[in-house]
Amino acid sequence: MSDPVDATTTPAWARLTELKASYEPDLRGAFAADPERATRFARTVADLYVDLSKNLVDDEILAALVDLAEQTGVPQRRDAMFAGEKINVTEGRSVLHVALRMPRDEHLEVDGRDVVADVHEVLDRVYAFSDKVRSGEWVGVTGKRIETVVNIGIGGSDLGPVMVYEALKPYVQAGLTCRFVSNIDPTDVYENTADLDPETTLFIVASKTFTTLETLTNARLARSWLLDGLRASGSVGEGDDAARDAVSKHFVAVSTALDKVAAFGIDPENAFGFWDWVGGRYSVDSAIGTSVCVAIGRENFADFLAGFHAVDVHFRDTPAAQNVPMLMGLLNVWYDGFFDSQSHVVLPYAQYLHRFAAYLQQLTMESNGKSVRWDGSPVTTDTGEVFWGEPGTNGQHAFYQLIHQGTRVIPADFITVATPAHPLKDGETDVQELYLANFFAQTAALAFGKTADEVRAEGTAEEIVPARVFSGNRPTSSIMAPSLTPSVVGQLIALYEHITFTQGVVWGIDSFDQWGVELGKQLAQQVTPAVGGDEAALAKQDGSTQALIRYYREHRA
Numbered sequence: 001m002s003d004p005v006d007a008t009t010t011p012a013w014a015r016l017t018e019l020k021a022s023y024e025p026d027l028r029g030a031f032a033a034d035p036e037r038a039t040r041f042a043r044t045v046a047d048l049y050v051d052l053s054k055n056l057v058d059d060e061i062l063a064a065l066v067d068l069a070e071q072t073g074v075p076q077r078r079d080a081m082f083a084g085e086k087i088n089v090t091e092g093r094s095v096l097h098v099a100l101r102m103p104r105d106e107h108l109e110v111d112g113r114d115v116v117a118d119v120h121e122v123l124d125r126v127y128a129f130s131d132k133v134r135s136g137e138w139v140g141v142t143g144k145r146i147e148t149v150v151n152i153g154i155g156g157s158d159l160g161p162v163m164v165y166e167a168l169k170p171y172v173q174a175g176l177t178c179r180f181v182s183n184i185d186p187t188d189v190y191e192n193t194a195d196l197d198p199e200t201t202l203f204i205v206a207s208k209t210f211t212t213l214e215t216l217t218n219a220r221l222a223r224s225w226l227l228d229g230l231r232a233s234g235s236v237g238e239g240d241d242a243a244r245d246a247v248s249k250h251f252v253a254v255s256t257a258l259d260k261v262a263a264f265g266i267d268p269e270n271a272f273g274f275w276d277w278v279g280g281r282y283s284v285d286s287a288i289g290t291s292v293c294v295a296i297g298r299e300n301f302a303d304f305l306a307g308f309h310a311v312d313v314h315f316r317d318t319p320a321a322q323n324v325p326m327l328m329g330l331l332n333v334w335y336d337g338f339f340d341s342q343s344h345v346v347l348p349y350a351q352y353l354h355r356f357a358a359y360l361q362q363l364t365m366e367s368n369g370k371s372v373r374w375d376g377s378p379v380t381t382d383t384g385e386v387f388w389g390e391p392g393t394n395g396q397h398a399f400y401q402l403i404h405q406g407t408r409v410i411p412a413d414f415i416t417v418a419t420p421a422h423p424l425k426d427g428e429t430d431v432q433e434l435y436l437a438n439f440f441a442q443t444a445a446l447a448f449g450k451t452a453d454e455v456r457a458e459g460t461a462e463e464i465v466p467a468r469v470f471s472g473n474r475p476t477s478s479i480m481a482p483s484l485t486p487s488v489v490g491q492l493i494a495l496y497e498h499i500t501f502t503q504g505v506v507w508g509i510d511s512f513d514q515w516g517v518e519l520g521k522q523l524a525q526q527v528t529p530a531v532g533g534d535e536a537a538l539a540k541q542d543g544s545t546q547a548l549i550r551y552y553r554e555h556r557a
């Protein structure tokens with residue numbers, strides 16, 4: 001595996017440094033001087049129209065960013081990923097989420113196996129299972145059809161499925177509902193089962209490793225809830241055989257560790273596998289998406305996968321200057337490295353995408369929150385900006401103030417669709433038009449601001465003019481699609497996967513490991529006996545931890 005290139009030593013970085021020194025952001029001037037700017041800085045990828053023109057770049061800067069991608073080896077590493085090379089260096093693994101959405105007739109050999117054939121074998125089993133649940137052929141232990149599917153998972157085994165389920169609500173079969181339990185706070189499993197009927201509930205235990213404390217604990221709680229409920233109503237007798245039979249009708253699992261699934265007591269017949277070359281945060285398009293597939297059906301799920309694939313092909317085959325994910329990743333590097341941007345806001349003007357920012361937080365921050373490169377050397381630039389966001393227009397009335405007038409540059413991605421799922425009218429007014437007017441107005445306000453003279457011209461008292469000035473030159477990228485179809489949702493996810501990849505390569509980091517989450521897990525194991533009252537274990541904790549545990553023990557009702 002080639003060594004990472006230190007981006008800051010490349011001629012492109014030197015050029016960017018030079019360009020930045022003389023760059024005076026002036027989007028008003030840039031649009032006035034170049035009537036073609038909007039079209040020259042727009043790109044398309046699959047169904048997505050991506051307007052990059054309101055970013056703080058000119059032709060020279062963009063060219064230098066493209067050179068940076070070349071000089072840090074982004075295209076080569078991308079090709080290595082698609083070829084199945086083990087680019088997840090610290091875990092010695094290939095990185096092949098792109099294989100999860102390759103069409104059936106493609107082939108990709110890794111360690112002597114055609115992974116595309118393996119993918120489709122599992123996909124066919126997921127499809128067959130989802131057909132049975134949807135048609136009512138799959139029944140619970142008392143013969144009733146399934147009405148609620150509860151996905152139990154966390155991190156990548158939760159955020160992807162819940163985000164996509166919410167995004168594709170209009171495609172969910174009537175009479176079927178999915179719920180998602182992730183948190184080990186007992187409230188989560190309680191609230192999500194309290195009003196359910198065990199006879200019509202199916203649990204999907206989703207865990208790549210099948211060792212995750214939260215998920216296994218919640219799965220056991222769910223199993224107890226199921227058996228207690230069925231026994232209380234006399235639907236199921238006492239004894240292990242009766243319990244096993246009930247569990248086999250109400251529990252399926254998704255994991256790379258099928259031996260552990262069996263050890264948990266779930267029939268391997270009811271388990272769907274995937275592979276160590278799929279990162280958890282890249283797994284919603286694997287069997288981890290089974291809850292989504294049950295909800296929306298195999299045709300829609302296939303359309304979802306096709307959306308990813310269309311963006312994969314674009315990312316793989318398009319030269320950097322036209323390559324949308326690569327350009328967007330490079331813009332992020334530009335803002336992080338040269339404007340000290342510490343965060344990046346994602347603002348979907350599509351209510352169904354209300355979990356998209358939360359999903360992106362794991363994708364981007366677990367991938368690129370690293371301080372060493374893949375050869376172990378320290379990074380030489382900042383990495384891993386904070387991703388955050390909420391659907392517009394809610395954010396406008398809450399936190400946009402900081403984006404418009406705060407002291408930091410916060411690049412923003414605005415995402416919307418032309419056709420709403422529900423074209424409601426307020427009298428004669430098409431509400432989608434009000435919604436999109438806000439989208440367009442916000443990106444214009446951020447880019448072009450409002451000068452002191454413009455504020456004065458409105459008759460504003462001089463002493464409050466400064467407070468009412470908008471500097472403008474606040475960068476945004478606008479992403480539009482015709483409507484929020486399964487394919488478009490797949491396209492959006494793949495777009496951000498490859499943006500994340502591009503940033504990671506420029507920074508020289510392994511975007512596919514997540515060692516940073518391990519220490520807390522280990523410590524939790526050590527602390528658990530102390531929380532439970534083991535004085536010797538308590539004495540081994542630091543002073544602050546001891547005090548916190550004592551507080552808990554004194555106040556626990």
Ligand SMILES: O=P(O)(O)OC[C@H]1O[C@H](O)[C@H](O)[C@@H](O)[C@@H]1O
Nearest residue numbers: 155156157207208209212280517
């Ligand atoms: O799917 P699982 O193995 O249960 O893992 C669930 C999550 O837990 C971890 O701690 C990782 O940081 C995540 O990347 C992962 O998605």
